[in-house]
Amino acid sequence: MGLVERDHELGALREAFSEAARGRGAIAVVSGPTASGKSALLYAFTDVATESGALVLSATGSREEQPIPFGVIDQLLHAAPAEGEPLESPLPAAGPTRAPEPAGPGVTTSGHARVIDDACRVLLDLARTSAPLVIAVDDVQFADPLSLRCLSFLVRRVRSAGVLVVVTESAGARPTDAAFASELRRQPNSRRVRLSPLSPAGVAALAAQHPGLPATDGFAAEIARLSGGNPLLARGLIEDALAHPGGDGRPHGGEAFGEAVLACLHSAGPDVLAVARTLAVLGPPPAPKLIARLLGTDTAATARCLRILRVTGVLDADGFRHPRARSAVLDSIPAEERAGTRLRAAELLHRDGADAAEVAGLLLAAGRADGTWAMAVLREAADRALAADRVDEAVQYLELAYWSFPEQQGAAITMMFARLEWWDDPQAAGRYLSWLTRALHEGHAPFGTALAGTKYLLSYGRVEDARKALAVLAGATSALDADARAELHAFRTWLRVTYPALADELPAPLPAAAADGPTPAACDDPWPRAGRLLGDVLAGGGGERATDEATEILERCRLDGTPPEAIDAALTVLLLRDRPDLAAPWCAALLRECGERGTGSGGDAMRAVLLGVQADIALLRGDLPAARRAAAEALRTKRPEAWGVRVGAPLATLLLASSAMGARDEAEALLDHAVPEAMSQTVHAPRFLYARGRHLLATDRLHSALADFRTCGELMAQWGVDVPALAPWRTGIAEVLLRLNRRAEARELVEEQLALLGGARTRGHGASLRLLAATREPRQRPALLKEAVHLLQERGDRLELARALVDLGHAHRSLGDAGRARMVVRRAWHLAKECRAEPLLAGLSTLQEHTEPVAVAAGSPERAPGISALSDAERRVAALAAQGHTNREIAGRLYITVSTVEQHLTRVYRKLNVQQRANLPTALSFCSVQG
Known part of the structure; x- marks a missing residue:
C-alpha cells in the first residue's frame, strides 16, 4: 500500500538527499506522534535513495537493546556492503571491554572518544567511496547513549561530505540525550519534517486502497473520528471491517484495532503506557493529579503523557476515543492489578473529600472494599441513589458492602436490600430475606437492625420467622441506651397499628424511658410520632389533638425524606377522625409532587399509598366512581x-x-x-x-x-x-x-355503637341513627332520620345521605304523607344518581306507586305547564327545591341569601299554581342548576 498524505514530507527528504548528492551534507529529523507513519515514510525514502544509487545504512533504536553500548552504530556498520575485504569495525569486541558507559550526560571518556572517532572515520570513508551515503536511524529516542555520541560527532563532520543523516523520533517523547537533540537543532544544514495525523480525506484515501469496504463518506469519516487520524489505528479498524463485512455499515473496533492500540502504547514508552493503563482502570475523565499520585510521579509528567495519548489518537478530550481501546488496555492488565489500582484510587479520593458516588463506583469496579471508611462510603452512596430513585445502583453498593463486611454489617445491609427491592420485585427481595432471617435468629444483627429486619419479615407475612426473631430480641433489652429504647418504642407502636396480635410478644415490661416516648435523637424521624398518633386513634383516643398533630406532621413531611408509612399514618389519622376535608388537599399535593418526581421504585410506592388514601377519601364522600378508579390505580401502580x-x-x-x-x-x-x-x-x-x-x-x-x-x-x-x-x-x-x-338485637348493637361514638357528630353517627330509626316504631322514625340526614349532609357523605333519605321517604309514606315522601325521594334519587349507586336507584322504584316516578323523567321539563314561564334564576331555585333541598341548602348551593330563595319560591308557586314545594312538578327536578 502506498503512502497517504505524505507527499510533502517525502519531497522534503528528497530535497535533503539532493543536497547530499551534491556533496553538501544534510540532516533531517522526522518527528510525529507515535504510529503516525514515521517508519513508513523512512522506509519509502530509503527505497527511493537506494534506487538513486545511494548507499543506505539503516538502524533502529530499541528500548530493549538500549543498554548495549554502540548498538545502533554496530547496526549501521553491519549494514555496509562487504566488497573485497570485510569492513573492519572500530568497535570493541563484545564483553567486559565493551560495557563501560559514559561518565554522565554529555560526557565522553577518552577511550570512548577514540572509538567514536574511529567509527565516524569509517562512515565518512564510506561516503567518499560510495557517495552519496544515507544514514537512517529509526526511533532514535531509543538509541544507546554511546551511539548517540557517535551520531553527534558525525553530524558535525558531514557538512562538506555527501552524507545525509535521517532520524525519526516520536513527538513528545523525552530524548535519551538532550545534548544530541541540541546538536541536531543547531546544525545549519538540519531540517525538521513533522508528520501530522491523517485528515478525514487522508483516511478516506487510505480506506479506498482496500476493496470491500463500504464506499460511503460516512464510513471513512467514522474511521477518522475513531482513530484520530492515526494510520496504525485506522488500519486496525479497516482490517476489522474487512474481517467482519456487513453489519450496520459502521466501523467497529475488533481484535485488530485492539492490537493496534496496544502497539501504539508500547511504542510510546513505559511512562505513557503506565498512564494509559491507569486511565483505563479509573475511567474518564482524565485526572492528571490522581494518576500522578497513583504512579508516584509528578503531575507535569502525567499531563505530558496525556497530551501524547491525545496526539496519538488513543484519547480525546473525554477519554478513550473508542470503548474497544479502553477494553483492550484493561484486558492487558492482570485482574489483581486492576483491583489494586481502583482501591488505591478510591482511598485517595475519599481522603480528598470526593463525592461518595465517585468513590463507591471505584469500589464497585474493584469488586471489593476494605476499611471502615469504605463501608461508610457505600452506605452513603446507596442512600443517595435511593433518594434519586436509582434503585439498581443502590442495590449494587449494598451488595458489595454485604460481601465485603459480612460480620460487621451483613444483617443491616440485607435489610436494606429488602427495603429497596420490596416495591418493584418482592420475589427478588425475598432472596435476601433468607440471609436476614438467619442473622436475626442467630442473634448476629445489631438491635436496631434486628427490629427493622423483623418488621420486613412481617411485611412479607413471614410471621413465624418474625416470632423467632422477637424471641431473640427479648433477651437483648437489658442494657439498651436511650436511642435503642426509642427504636423499641417505635417498633412496638408499629406492631400495635399493624400486627396488634404480636405487640405483646416483645419483652415486657417496656423500659421506662421508652414508654415515655422517643428520645430527642429520634425526633427527626416522623414515623414514631405518626405511628403513636395512629395507635392512639385506633385505641379510641387522640381527640382533636390527634387531628392537629397529624396536620402538623404533614406540614413538615417531604417525599424525599419522609418514610411512606409516616405519611400514610398521618393521613389515616385524619380519615379515622372523620376529616377527609383536611386529608384531601394534602393527598392531592403529595400526588402532584410524586408526578413531578417521576416514576421509580420509591416514587411508585409512595404514589400507590397516596392513591389508596385518595380512594378512601372519595368513598367517605360517597363518590363511588372516583373511589373505584383510585383504588384500582393503586393496585396497578404497585x-x-x-x-x-x-x-x-x-x-x-x-x-x-x-x-x-x-x-x-x-x-x-x-x-x-x-x-x-x-x-x-x-x-x-x-x-x-x-x-x-x-x-x-x-x-x-x-x-x-x-x-x-x-x-x-x-x-x-x-x-x-x-x-x-x-x-x-x-x-x-x-x-x-x-x-x-330481629329488631331488638339490632337496636342493642346500634345503641352500643352510638355510645362508643360518644357525642361526636361523624358520618358514623349519622349512619347509626339511620339504622336506629329502622329498629323503632314508624312514628319515631322521621325524627331520627331527619337528624341523620342533617348530620350526614353536614359531613358531606352523599351515599349515606341518599340511604337516609330513602329511609325517610319510606317513613313519610308509611305515615301517609305522600307529599313529603315525594320530595325526599326526589332528592335521594338525584344523590344516588350522582354516586352511581345503581342498587340504591333500583330500590327507589318501590316508592313510585305512592309518590311519583323518579327514575324516569316525564319527557322534557318544558312539557310541564308553566315551567317555561320561569326565569333562569327561578328555575334553578325550583329545581333544587323539587330535589328536596331546604331553603338554606339552596342558598348555599347558589350563593344567594335565604330571603332571595324565599322570594324566588313565592313567584315559582304563583306561576305554577301550587301551594308548597311538595307539589312542585317532578319534571323540575331534572332541570339544570348551573348558572
Missing part, C-alpha cells in the same frame, strides 16, 4: 403481591365501591383475589372482612355476611382497635339482623 399484608386496604376500598355501584361481577372477582394468609393477623383484616360482609349482604348471603361482621368485631375487640371508623361491624350486623326481622 402490584398486589408487592403490597404484602397491606393489600387488604386498597382491596377493601375497591370492593366497597364496586359493590355499592352494583358491579357485582367485579366484586366477586375481588373476593377470589389471593391475599396473604398473614393478613388475617394485621389491622387490615377487619377492614377487608367488613367490605366482604357488605358485598355478601348486598347479594342476600345474609348468614355469610353475619359471620364476616362478627369475625371482624371479634378481632377488633381482641386487639383493642374497636373503632367504628375503621370498620363499623356493629351496624353491619344490625343490617343483617333487621333483614332477619
Whole structure:
C-alpha cells in the first residue's frame, strides 16, 4: 500500500538527499506522534535513495537493546556492503571491554572518544567511496547513549561530505540525550519534517486502497473520528471491517484495532503506557493529579503523557476515543492489578473529600472494599441513589458492602436490600430475606437492625420467622441506651397499628424511658410520632389533638425524606377522625409532587399509598366512581403481591365501591383475589372482612355476611382497635339482623355503637341513627332520620345521605304523607344518581306507586305547564327545591341569601299554581342548576 498524505514530507527528504548528492551534507529529523507513519515514510525514502544509487545504512533504536553500548552504530556498520575485504569495525569486541558507559550526560571518556572517532572515520570513508551515503536511524529516542555520541560527532563532520543523516523520533517523547537533540537543532544544514495525523480525506484515501469496504463518506469519516487520524489505528479498524463485512455499515473496533492500540502504547514508552493503563482502570475523565499520585510521579509528567495519548489518537478530550481501546488496555492488565489500582484510587479520593458516588463506583469496579471508611462510603452512596430513585445502583453498593463486611454489617445491609427491592420485585427481595432471617435468629444483627429486619419479615407475612426473631430480641433489652429504647418504642407502636396480635410478644415490661416516648435523637424521624398518633386513634383516643398533630406532621413531611408509612399514618389519622376535608388537599399535593418526581421504585410506592388514601377519601364522600378508579390505580401502580399484608386496604376500598355501584361481577372477582394468609393477623383484616360482609349482604348471603361482621368485631375487640371508623361491624350486623326481622338485637348493637361514638357528630353517627330509626316504631322514625340526614349532609357523605333519605321517604309514606315522601325521594334519587349507586336507584322504584316516578323523567321539563314561564334564576331555585333541598341548602348551593330563595319560591308557586314545594312538578327536578 502506498503512502497517504505524505507527499510533502517525502519531497522534503528528497530535497535533503539532493543536497547530499551534491556533496553538501544534510540532516533531517522526522518527528510525529507515535504510529503516525514515521517508519513508513523512512522506509519509502530509503527505497527511493537506494534506487538513486545511494548507499543506505539503516538502524533502529530499541528500548530493549538500549543498554548495549554502540548498538545502533554496530547496526549501521553491519549494514555496509562487504566488497573485497570485510569492513573492519572500530568497535570493541563484545564483553567486559565493551560495557563501560559514559561518565554522565554529555560526557565522553577518552577511550570512548577514540572509538567514536574511529567509527565516524569509517562512515565518512564510506561516503567518499560510495557517495552519496544515507544514514537512517529509526526511533532514535531509543538509541544507546554511546551511539548517540557517535551520531553527534558525525553530524558535525558531514557538512562538506555527501552524507545525509535521517532520524525519526516520536513527538513528545523525552530524548535519551538532550545534548544530541541540541546538536541536531543547531546544525545549519538540519531540517525538521513533522508528520501530522491523517485528515478525514487522508483516511478516506487510505480506506479506498482496500476493496470491500463500504464506499460511503460516512464510513471513512467514522474511521477518522475513531482513530484520530492515526494510520496504525485506522488500519486496525479497516482490517476489522474487512474481517467482519456487513453489519450496520459502521466501523467497529475488533481484535485488530485492539492490537493496534496496544502497539501504539508500547511504542510510546513505559511512562505513557503506565498512564494509559491507569486511565483505563479509573475511567474518564482524565485526572492528571490522581494518576500522578497513583504512579508516584509528578503531575507535569502525567499531563505530558496525556497530551501524547491525545496526539496519538488513543484519547480525546473525554477519554478513550473508542470503548474497544479502553477494553483492550484493561484486558492487558492482570485482574489483581486492576483491583489494586481502583482501591488505591478510591482511598485517595475519599481522603480528598470526593463525592461518595465517585468513590463507591471505584469500589464497585474493584469488586471489593476494605476499611471502615469504605463501608461508610457505600452506605452513603446507596442512600443517595435511593433518594434519586436509582434503585439498581443502590442495590449494587449494598451488595458489595454485604460481601465485603459480612460480620460487621451483613444483617443491616440485607435489610436494606429488602427495603429497596420490596416495591418493584418482592420475589427478588425475598432472596435476601433468607440471609436476614438467619442473622436475626442467630442473634448476629445489631438491635436496631434486628427490629427493622423483623418488621420486613412481617411485611412479607413471614410471621413465624418474625416470632423467632422477637424471641431473640427479648433477651437483648437489658442494657439498651436511650436511642435503642426509642427504636423499641417505635417498633412496638408499629406492631400495635399493624400486627396488634404480636405487640405483646416483645419483652415486657417496656423500659421506662421508652414508654415515655422517643428520645430527642429520634425526633427527626416522623414515623414514631405518626405511628403513636395512629395507635392512639385506633385505641379510641387522640381527640382533636390527634387531628392537629397529624396536620402538623404533614406540614413538615417531604417525599424525599419522609418514610411512606409516616405519611400514610398521618393521613389515616385524619380519615379515622372523620376529616377527609383536611386529608384531601394534602393527598392531592403529595400526588402532584410524586408526578413531578417521576416514576421509580420509591416514587411508585409512595404514589400507590397516596392513591389508596385518595380512594378512601372519595368513598367517605360517597363518590363511588372516583373511589373505584383510585383504588384500582393503586393496585396497578404497585402490584398486589408487592403490597404484602397491606393489600387488604386498597382491596377493601375497591370492593366497597364496586359493590355499592352494583358491579357485582367485579366484586366477586375481588373476593377470589389471593391475599396473604398473614393478613388475617394485621389491622387490615377487619377492614377487608367488613367490605366482604357488605358485598355478601348486598347479594342476600345474609348468614355469610353475619359471620364476616362478627369475625371482624371479634378481632377488633381482641386487639383493642374497636373503632367504628375503621370498620363499623356493629351496624353491619344490625343490617343483617333487621333483614332477619330481629329488631331488638339490632337496636342493642346500634345503641352500643352510638355510645362508643360518644357525642361526636361523624358520618358514623349519622349512619347509626339511620339504622336506629329502622329498629323503632314508624312514628319515631322521621325524627331520627331527619337528624341523620342533617348530620350526614353536614359531613358531606352523599351515599349515606341518599340511604337516609330513602329511609325517610319510606317513613313519610308509611305515615301517609305522600307529599313529603315525594320530595325526599326526589332528592335521594338525584344523590344516588350522582354516586352511581345503581342498587340504591333500583330500590327507589318501590316508592313510585305512592309518590311519583323518579327514575324516569316525564319527557322534557318544558312539557310541564308553566315551567317555561320561569326565569333562569327561578328555575334553578325550583329545581333544587323539587330535589328536596331546604331553603338554606339552596342558598348555599347558589350563593344567594335565604330571603332571595324565599322570594324566588313565592313567584315559582304563583306561576305554577301550587301551594308548597311538595307539589312542585317532578319534571323540575331534572332541570339544570348551573348558572
